[in-house]
Amino acid sequence: MRDPHVAALRYRLVPAETVSFDQPPLVERDTEAFRLRLLDGIATFEMVEHHASEESARRRVEPYLRAWELDVALRFGRSEIGFQFEGADVIDRSPPPPGTGQVIYPKAVAAVIGVMGSVAVHLTRGQYPAPPEGFVASPDVETMWHRYERHLEGRELLASMAYFCLTLLEGSAGSRDRAAKQYGISGKVLDTLGRLTTEIGDEQTARKASRLRERRPYTGAEKTWLEATVKALIRRAGEWAYAAEAQRPTLTMEDLPKLPSS
Numbered sequence: 001m002r003d004p005h006v007a008a009l010r011y012r013l014v015p016a017e018t019v020s021f022d023q024p025p026l027v028e029r030d031t032e033a034f035r036l037r038l039l040d041g042i043a044t045f046e047m048v049e050h051h052a053s054e055e056s057a058r059r060r061v062e063p064y065l066r067a068w069e070l071d072v073a074l075r076f077g078r079s080e081i082g083f084q085f086e087g088a089d090v091i092d093r094s095p096p097p098p099g100t101g102q103v104i105y106p107k108a109v110a111a112v113i114g115v116m117g118s119v120a121v122h123l124t125r126g127q128y129p130a131p132p133e134g135f136v137a138s139p140d141v142e143t144m145w146h147r148y149e150r151h152l153e154g155r156e157l158l159a160s161m162a163y164f165c166l167t168l169l170e171g172s173a174g175s176r177d178r179a180a181k182q183y184g185i186s187g188k189v190l191d192t193l194g195r196l197t198t199e200i201g202d203e204q205t206a207r208k209a210s211r212l213r214e215r216r217p218y219t220g221a222e223k224t225w226l227e228a229t230v231k232a233l234i235r236r237a238g239e240w241a242y243a244a245e246a247q248r249p250t251l252t253m254e255d256l257p258k259l260p261s262s
Contacts, residue, residue, distance in 0.1 A: 003094035006057040009045045010086040011065065013038065013128070019080045024127045033060050038128055043083060054088040063137065067238070070145055071132040074231050078152060081129065138241035140172060144234045148227075158218065162226045163197035165233055166190065172237075182244075183236045186252040192259070193229055196222060225259045232256065 015021065027038040035046040051057035065083045073079045144165045150156035173179035176194070180187045200216065218226070232251055239248065253259070
């Protein structure tokens with residue numbers, strides 16, 4: 001090829017084993033980099049930008065797919081979709097003289113972008129989950145989601161997972177007060193998260209045992225609040241990474257499940 005151009009990339013939407021889609025309608029989305037069309041389980045990205053190689057085009061598209069996967073996981077509480085690369089359509093923008101032929105070819109490589117967990121109940125959905133808006137899967141988002149999934153799988157205690165996510169945001173911003181301002185989160189939310197992960201519960205690590213004031217299991221309401229708050233923090237981190245200067249409503253206790261005596 002004299003002037004190769006990736007015209008389109010194709011990915012197969014791979015639902016989790018316990019999720020299926022029943023005749024979902026077409027999903028379309030235009031961005032400055034590509035035009036997305038998802039139909040019959042195939043997501044086609046018609047490239048608007050010029051990319052001379054498949055690898056370059058995939059580097060542009062696959063962060064978007066990963067953000068889509070995590071956005072859906074945060075909405076529903078568990079990973080529900082992944083994307084498997086199916087192939088690329090590459091054309092020659094400067095074809096050879098007549099008679100020598102033009103090379104136009106797809107190249108298929110099996111590569112799954114996301115890893116999906118499993119849940120006990122099978123779900124059938126009538127439409128595909130909407131693509132992400134104003135959210136990216138930044139390194140902090142990936143790290144916190146990994147720890148949250150470990151908790152869901154029973155491989156990490158709730159307290160240590162939530163405490164890790166809190167300290168990660170505090171460390172990224174420089175302090176708890178700066179984290180509250182940077183991410184648009186009420187100081188009371190962060191203080192409550194800190195209290196629940198260091199002063200209450202029988203799931204504490206030895207490092208925190210001396211700081212316990214109440215040695216008791218979390219209540220159902222506390223567990224629900226902690227999980228919802230961690231997901232909200234992960235989402236805020238992804239929104240901030242997408243547009244750090246954007247104005248967002250402050251995340252307050254009223255936006256989270258009811259916590260008695262909070």
